Structure formats: structure tokens, C-alpha cells
Amino acid sequence: MPVHIALLRAVNVGGTGRLLMSELRALCEDVGFTDVKTYIQSGNVLFRSPLPADDAGKRLDESLARIMGKAPGVVVRNRRQLETIAERNPFPDAKPNYLMVNFLPEAAPANALSDFVAPDGEEAKVAGEEIYVHYPNGSGRSRLTLKILRRATSRNLNTVRKLAEMAAEIEAN
Template identity: 65%
Template sequence: MTVHVALLRAINVGGAGMLAMADLRAICEGLGFGDAKTYIQSGNVLFRSDLPPPEAAAKLGAALGEKLGKAPGVMVRNAGQLQAIAENAPFPDAKTNLLHVVFLPNAAPADALEKLVAPDGEEVHVAGHEIYVHYPNGSGRSKLKLPALKPGTARNLNTVRKLAELAQAMVADEA
């Protein structure tokens, strides 16, 4: 079975989309996903499944929609994809807590950067289904405007690396 990592959008952020991680694990197990494990409270879950990432995302999204009354948006990457995302992060001089990866449900549009407004020196790099954003002054104070980010969910590079490490450990456990 393939190890997947699901990244949920708008879960446990600012009091919206409250979901206990124990409930998230139980939902995954109820869907037949094996070895479900969560990481921190922001909607990250690792699991095993034979489904391709888009199908796993749709299945989990539907189940979460039933539980929450509205599907939160689910982006799923397999262990290898997540490892490559972590390893290929641009902006090598950026502090890892200030470099975010925005996971998108589909590939970023070709014109993703056309409406970019980055007044605080933010740097942006588009890479397929991900957009990397370096927030030199932190994301909380940023006035960055980039419509292409809206359907996605962001994790800082520290979190992405930890999720990749956990996913690779699950892969190694299976071998």
C-alpha cells in the first residue's frame, strides 16, 4: 500500500473548521485507510491506501464534508511526492519557518503570477501543484496578494519536512 499525506484546508485555524485529530484518524480508518497518524492540530494525516492521491483526496473530502457540514479541501500527496517537494524548495537562504509550501488541488494556472502583489519583498515560485512563498517578514503581517493561492493550504517548510520524514518512516516500516 502507498503511504499518503493529506493536508486539510482551513482546519483548526482561527476557530473555524474545528476537528479533533482523533476524529480525523477515525474517519480515515472508517474509509479503509490503514495506519492513520496525525501530525499537529492543523489537519495533517498520514495513511496507507491503494487509491491514487486524487481519489484518496475525494474520498476523504466527502467524508469530512459529512462530518463538518462542508468539505474543507483536501490535498493528498504520496510519500515520494512530499519528499521531492521538501527537497526541491527554492530560496535556500530563507528561514524554513518563513518559507511556506501552498498545496493546490490542481496544477497552478500558467498565469498564476500575473496578479501577484508582493509589497513586503515576498518571493514566489510555482512548481506544478505547489506554490512556494517566502515571507521575509512572516506570513501573519504579509500583505501578499496572489489569487492562485486561494484553493490551497499552506504549511511551512519545517512542517513539510517533518511530514516527509514521517511518511518515509512509514514506507521503511513496510519494507
């Protein structure tokens, strides 16, 4: 059975979308997912399901809507996809915690960076369903504006690598 990695949008960020990871694990088990594991408090959950990735993400998003009052948005990837994302990092000299991978629910449009404003020297590259952003001064202090990121859920490169590693461990069992 495939291992899915679900990335929840707007969960436990800035005091909004509060969700305990123990609640997320229980919810995943209630909808029939197995081998459920979470990673840190920002809405990362790995699980096995016979459902295709899109269907598993939709089921999780709908279940979350029932307990959170609205669907947060869920993007699902697999281990190989995360490994490829990490390998194709267009900013290899960036510190991994200063490089954010923004996961979109669909491929970015051709003009995704047309409104990109980077007053602090940020750099961005589009790669299909992901947008890499290097924040040389850290993302917390950044004044970057890019409207498409409102639809994305972001993880730093360290987290992307750790999730791929965790998925490999689940697959090995």
C-alpha cells in the first residue's frame, strides 16, 4: 500500500488553525489510514492508504473541515517526489532552513512570478507544482510579496528531507 505525505495548509501558524498532532493522527486513523505518523506541529502527516494521492488528500481535507470549521487545504506528495524536490534545489548554496519549498495543489501558471516583489533579496524559482523561495535573511522577517503563495503550503528544505526519510522508513516496514 502506498505511503502518502500530506502537507496541511495554515495549521498551527501564527495562532490560527490550531490542531494538535495527536488529533490529526486520530483523525487519519478514523478515516481508515494506517501507519500514521506526524512530524512537528506544522501539519505534516504520513500514512498508508490504498487511495490515490488526490483522493486521500480530499478525504483528509473534508474530515479536517468537520473538526476545524473549514477545510485548511491539503497537498499530498510521495517519498520519491520529495526526494526529487530536494535534489533539484535551484539554490544549492542556501542554508536549508532559509529555503522554503511552497507546495501548490496544481502546477503553477506560467506567470506565477509576475507580481514577485523581493525587497530583502529573496529569490524564487518555479518547478511545476512547487515554488522554491530562498530567504537570505530568513522567512520570518521577509517582506516578500507573491500572491500565488497564498494558495501554497510551505516547508523548509530540512523538513522536506526529513519527511522523505520518514516515508522511506515506513515503506521499509
